Amino acid sequence: MQITFIGGGNMASAIIGGLGNSGEHQIRVVELHADKRQQLQQQFAVQAVAEMPTQFAADEVVVLAVKPQGLRDVCLALAPVLGGALVVSIAAGIRCEAMTRWLGSERIVRVMPNTPAMVGKGVSGLYAAANVGAADRDAATRIMQAVGTTTWLDAESGIDDITSVSGSGPAYVFYFIESMIEGAVQAGFAEDEARRLVLATFDGAVELARQSPLPVATLRQNVMSKGGTTERAIFRFEAEGVKQAIIAGAMDCRARSVEMGLELSRD
The missing domain is CATH 1.10.3730.10 (ProC C-terminal domain-like)
Known part of the structure; x- marks a missing residue:
């Protein structure tokens, strides 16, 4: 699986570390800060770049791992180059409907992880609209199971529910x-x-x-x-x-x- 992380903070690093252990994935990270890019390259041997790729493929996965306040700008920049790729968002709070407006795509999975993912003991709640296919759900599950256990939520409001339990x-x-x-x-x-x-x-x-x-x-x-x-x-x-x-x-x-x-x- 080709996976691109937009943002290379603590949660992204935890997931990258978990995925890296399997050796099954090609991973790159878009990270603005040079010191963080160097750390990611040294720690995980992944490709770390400063700028958004010029094009994504439909069989790629893009993981949005930026602060919620910056997600709109990231999505608007991503929209012209997304190419139909699956988007997995771990940004807290932002609804699928908003990301669909910004990205021009409904192929979105929302995830609420928690910090024990940093030691492989995370709990992640996942939600996707009914029109997101089984293969996309499986891809999102595989990514998050790299750092712990997962549970799929029937309604998007379940993200708020699980935030109050395992998220926080x-x-x-x-x-x-x-x-x-x-x-x-x-x-x-x-x-x-x-x-x-x-x-x-x-x-x-x-x-x-x-x-x-x-x-x-x-x-x-x-x-x-x-x-x-x-x-x-x-x-x-x-x-x-x-x-x-x-x-x-x-x-x-x-x-x-x-x-x-x-x-x-x-x-």
Whole structure:
């Protein structure tokens, strides 16, 4: 597969790294910054150029990996040379309808990835209109599976839904890890030891949840004994409304995703 990335930032680099391991693809990157081009060439042995190619072929894939605020200009520059190529956009917020206007093409797949893609543990939600064929969907799936797991969404609004869960979800997890590390330091551990203990605790808990057939609520209850230490901590979380705050925050995240989509998808 011939794949051209427009933009060579962190997420593009993660995907390029994952794809490069297979040896099945020809990859080039359009990146304005010379130092970043040099880094991409050295790290991944890909072709990195400063200017948009003069023409794409219909059997190519173009991955839009630029900031949402710059996507309109990139699409308008890409439109005359696109040549019917499949477009895969990982830019947050921008709706397919807007990209279709700018590109003059409906052959578009939207993707919401997340940052654990940088270590091959990403979660990506994908959406394409009904007129995007199975081969194009398969190509987009293969690209994103190079950095983790994928799920196809039935409606474009599903991009907003998955943003509130896996797209922004790593930040929720990091926030909880950060809080636990601070608690461990207050308990008397050195910060490096606190970090090591908390990360190992998360690793173990996630693996147990993955392997166990029990609901996570049951796993949590299994750690608690009546009148014990864990119960005291959970009671404080409940009294402070931690669970409801997390749920409300996720819903605020989704609402902002919808707002950004409307704002950034205007002409």
